[in-house]
Amino acid sequence: MSKLVFQRPHALTDIPFSYCPGCTHGIVHRLVAETLDELGIEGTTVGVAPVGCSVLAYEFFGCDMVQAAHGRAPAVATGLKRAMPENVVFAYQGDGDLASIGTAETVHAATRGEKITVIFINNAIYGMTGGQLAPTSLPQQVTQTSPYGRDVNEAGFPIRMVEMLSTLDGVALAQRVTVDSPKNVRVAKKAIKKAFEYQVEGVGYTIIEVVSTCPTNWGLSPADALQWLRDNMLPYYPLGVYRDVKAEGYANVAEAAAARAERLASGGDA
């Protein structure tokens, strides 16, 4: 008897990915699809594909999908989730999408504790439009629109998104992962699965930031891109759990927020 150990997740259609060779978008798609399979939620899930390289995600995921305007995925996901509280809703967004044009939508969906899951691909650059400065581009990073390197005095500093969002009361889970090694892929998978589980349990807003590569626009081979990620991105964007209300012992964000308010009122730390 042969044992099946590896196959294409059911929640992925058989349309070939449009991503460049070595781009980590593909790995993350697979992790999301495996999660939908394992939790048996493909049939009740609606995904939101944003604007960016992942704009065609609506073709790749087998669940019902909505394509949203640049940055607006959290608002579209909010409309979907409010209309169908029993369904699972996720948005899959790049850094330009989530941390630049869609910052307001991101912050407010998070602060409302919108019961959605956001998969946030941070590749420190705009991929689809050909490698421009992103809000997450590193200091000194050369991009098409920072040809002399990102000068923080002019272009400002990169945003650490999950750190920022983790301060908001509506956030149930905020974690940063990467997919540069089999070990880290396993950690990422667990985080993504946990985020969907929290949504099913109604804990609150969940976001998993995946530190990713863009070999094409970084001008590096896939292997060198992974090394660049380890050498440059991970020191700036440390991996880890920034908020997990269940690990803190609360059933949901409302309980966690009430406890935080009490701590603050009695002069304690947030």
Add this chain to the structure above:
Amino acid sequence: MSEKVLMKGNEALAEAAIRAGCRFFFGYPITPQTELAAYMAKRMPKENGVYLQAESEIAAINMVYGASAAGKRAMTSSSSPGISLKAEGISYMAGADLPGVIINVQRGGPGLGGIQPSQSDYFQATRATGHGDFHLIVLAPSTVQEMTDHAYIAFDLADEYRVPVMVLADGMLGQMMEPVVLPEPKTDESDKPWAVTGHKGERPHNIANSLYLAPERLEETNVERYERYERIKATEQRAEEYLLEDAEIVLVAFGASSRIARSAINKAREKGIKAGLIRPITLWPFPVDAIEAAVPGAKAFLTVEMNMGQMVDDVRLAVSGRRPVEFFGRTGGIIPTPAETLAAIERVAVSLEGGAR
């Protein structure tokens, strides 16, 4: 059930939307439509509906996009500057063939403008509510009763044609109180096999999308949508006529300014000037058939608007050079008075006499 109640336009419209089966309202405060949102905030929880104050108009329309994609009757409302922010989302809804209802209780513009009633978003509503090749169905109420009726039918029109529908009101209609007969509550019974509700393993996955990278495919969807627009033009033109049978000077006015036009027409008649009115109820599709029918009897047309002359372009297109088409309007949030409108009619009458001599 059909007793008359005294209601403010904004509130009557909100109540009618609920009675039309709308259970999802996403808004952001702006004068002069805020009572509408406040009414929804009070009523929706009692109807097991959702009222959500979005962080911006941009977010609000995108929430409507999401709820409409899920097959629900959803609505947003705003006033002129807010509608500009919704333009992006409206275009995406049109591109994804989603229904949805947008209320614009107009104020003066451009920019922040003022908060007084205006009709200066006519071009925006009928020409370019957002980028790309598309139209909205645009309804123009002129009474609080019509604010109610239009909100009620807007959802059916949106579902039937899978297009966003705009009710283009103005601050005067939103704020005024009049007796209204509220419609009977109905439930949304439209079939929406395209909705993204989760496929439950029972059908191929549904996608709400407006992206077509291949130009031929995009052209196909635009052509298909324009075929639908042709059907809408053929069946949904609406207009009301007043003293038109023997009218030589045909006023064309919609919404609040049509009320002033009526008073002015009555005064003109007392002075022996044969004036009449065509009141477009649908601004898109524009009621060209009503204009066409009036051309033979008319000596001249005169549009009365609360803007610098926007609908006059549509009337000129419909009249197509066969008769003179004049314009009278006030802008900036000023409502034309019956007396100055009468003076405009008299000017047209005098110029006609001059032409005949």
